[in-house]
Amino acid sequence: MSDGSDLRKRNAERTREAILAAAQDVFSTTPYGEASLKEITHRAGANPALVSRYFGSKEKLFEEALSGALDVGMLTSVPRDRFGEAIAELFTTPSQTRINPLPMLIFSAANKETQAIAVALLHKKIMQPLERWIGGADAAARAAEIMAVSTGFFTFQLILPLQPFQGRADEGVRQWLARSLQAIIDG
Amino acid sequence: MSDGSDLRKRNAERTREAILAAAQDVFSTTPYGEASLKEITHRAGANPALVSRYFGSKEKLFEEALSGALDVGMLTSVPRDRFGEAIAELFTTPSQTRINPLPMLIFSAANKETQAIAVALLHKKIMQPLERWIGGADAAARAAEIMAVSTGFFTFQLILPLQPFQGRADEGVRQWLARSLQAIIDG
DNA sequence: CTCGCAAGTAAATCACAATTTACTTAGCAA
């Protein structure tokens, strides 16, 4: 039976997961159009033809990769009165292990198909729960504001690098991030 | 001689400008990879082969289009004590006439080449003059913060549409934008 | 053991758009 410690060479489930993991890796560091299935499957030790078999298409693979990476818990697991501080700390502490979904979101701008996929998933997996967590009449606006600040920050930290946002960023930038985000939560 | 009112059918200067204008139009509304030279030159009433002649390549055309669109005057022509208010008003007042360079910046994430082009132009045409206009020790950080907020806003207004940012946006969003930007200027 | 099928592969196909090439034509100059 296929439990997690299965050592067979051929194992559809395992291969599928390996491709998905590689896709999250690649899609969060490489623009969608430049992320090739050859590269992704190579990293997974698999063959490009399997993407079609297991996911249907590159776009569907992207959808599943993004869906798996989007996790509102990142935000909502933090106490409200420390929100800004905690998120600013998280954003400015580079982590090799955890994959960051925001670059994938930014890269999804690369074509209309992936834009549509991203908008739908963003609503379902982030905006709706985030709005509920925030609560109140203008929760939707405040949730959108949090996304705007976060995405803007990562755009210029990871994709179009500006010096002040590089690496751990400086104290001033961290404080700005913390205060901006806290102000949105406090309303 | 070729003054601006020249009516000849064949006029290299005129054609070049027409292609450039069409490119700014298309590149600011269509992801780079989906913006075809066929579409751009069609709008300009010209032929795709002319891009190669007048600009060298699609990337060079993009560079010139972005360069022409990036204009820090948008920001620095505003009095400092009304900065937030004025920019928020500008950002939330949809204009068909003026082309918005920020989507082009966001779309430039689509590949490493255009990223590099965008970063270089962003520095030269926006960050440097903006930092000088802001002044002080942490001017670079504050300039980057302004870009982050602005780009984040347009990402979710124009590219991955979130309801609260659509159209003129609501009063709460405008106030948030105004206050966020003003706070960065005030330090 | 061996058969059948699921898993995996290599190579062909398809699609598409940028760029190049070889050609046509408008417009100016002598």
Added chain:
DNA sequence: TTGCTAAGTAAATTGTGATTTACTTGCGAG
């Protein structure tokens, strides 16, 4: 008027990468 050159065009070329196809092989059931 005639030719020469710059401007413009149509079609061929190229390159790339996703997807499909036809094939091979591992592996477990019976």
